[in-house]
Amino acid sequence: MQNIYDNEHFFAEYENMRGKEINANNLIEKPIFFSMLPSLSGKRVLDIGCGSGDFCRFAMSSGASFVMGVDCSKNMLSVAKSYDDGITYLNLSMENLSKLDDKFDVITSSLAFHYVEDFDKLIGDIANLLKDGGELIFSQEHPVATAFKSPKGGEIDKKIDIKGKRYYLLSDYNNIGKRIVKWNDSGVIKYHRNFSCIINTLIRHGFVITSVMESYADEEAIKKEPKYAYQNDRPYFLFISAKKL
Numbered sequence: 001m002q003n004i005y006d007n008e009h010f011f012a013e014y015e016n017m018r019g020k021e022i023n024a025n026n027l028i029e030k031p032i033f034f035s036m037l038p039s040l041s042g043k044r045v046l047d048i049g050c051g052s053g054d055f056c057r058f059a060m061s062s063g064a065s066f067v068m069g070v071d072c073s074k075n076m077l078s079v080a081k082s083y084d085d086g087i088t089y090l091n092l093s094m095e096n097l098s099k100l101d102d103k104f105d106v107i108t109s110s111l112a113f114h115y116v117e118d119f120d121k122l123i124g125d126i127a128n129l130l131k132d133g134g135e136l137i138f139s140q141e142h143p144v145a146t147a148f149k150s151p152k153g154g155e156i157d158k159k160i161d162i163k164g165k166r167y168y169l170l171s172d173y174n175n176i177g178k179r180i181v182k183w184n185d186s187g188v189i190k191y192h193r194n195f196s197c198i199i200n201t202l203i204r205h206g207f208v209i210t211s212v213m214e215s216y217a218d219e220e221a222i223k224k225e226p227k228y229a230y231q232n233d234r235p236y237f238l239f240i241s242a243k244k245l
């Protein structure tokens with residue numbers, strides 16, 4: 001397991017990007033993710049890959065009865081823990097969720113699942129942690145964004161502009177597995193899964209899919225950052241909500 005958020009250079013760049021008002025998290029990811037949430041009032045909530053705790057604080061302020069955030073990064077958790085808000089944070093990786101002896105009504109995860117290699121185990125562990133009727137809502141990088149595989153094992157230019165129209169290269173869509181991409185000058189390890197792999201894993205573990213969304217940018221977002229119009233050519237993010245029967 002790579003813990004890139006504890007690389008000081010990467011972490012500083014990431015915090016800098018997230019600290020800005022205009023970024024893909026604020027303008028694209030969060031509005032869609034939040035629109036898919038059930039009521040959190042009185043619920044026991046677990047957030048996986050909680051980072052600096054934005055969602056945990058939202059859950060707490062929405063009336064959740066108990067909120068736990070887990071993350072493998074000590075850097076991220078130190079920011080999360082700097083707020084005195086009654087949230088329980090654990091330095092625990094997604095690979096080790098089976099160590100938790102607890103039950104939750106709602107489990108969420110925002111932009112973290114593409115970092116896990118064994119998706120089948122992750123979803124199985126989540127199913128065990130959810131009460132019957134409990135809900136899982138997660139976002140991850142979209143399979144059309146994670147598919148591309150460079151022959152050199154790193155990022156190469158994946159887009160072509162022709163007369164102002166942007167085209168993206170797509171390769172290895174059905175080749176599930178490890179990808180190394182350059183982000184903030186670091187080689188970040190992610191795992192590509194095609195759409196059927198993601199959906200069938202959820203079904204296999206007893207989930208019913210209740211909603212699927214793909215990222216888009218609304219007029220307001222495009223006005224603030226024109227490049228987000230390219231979401232129409234290739235979405236960055238995939239969002240799924242599912243209920244455990």
Ligand SMILES: C[S@@+](CC[C@H](N)C(=O)[O-])C[C@H]1O[C@@H](n2cnc3c(N)ncnc32)[C@H](O)[C@@H]1O
Binds near residue numbers: 002070095
């Ligand atoms: C893009 S950040 C998202 C943080 C937060 N969910 C948010 O939306 O603000 C991804 C987070 O996933 C965490 N992460 C990555 N791999 C992980 C793993 N194997 N186990 C637990 N957390 C992991 C990182 O440390 C980081 O905090």
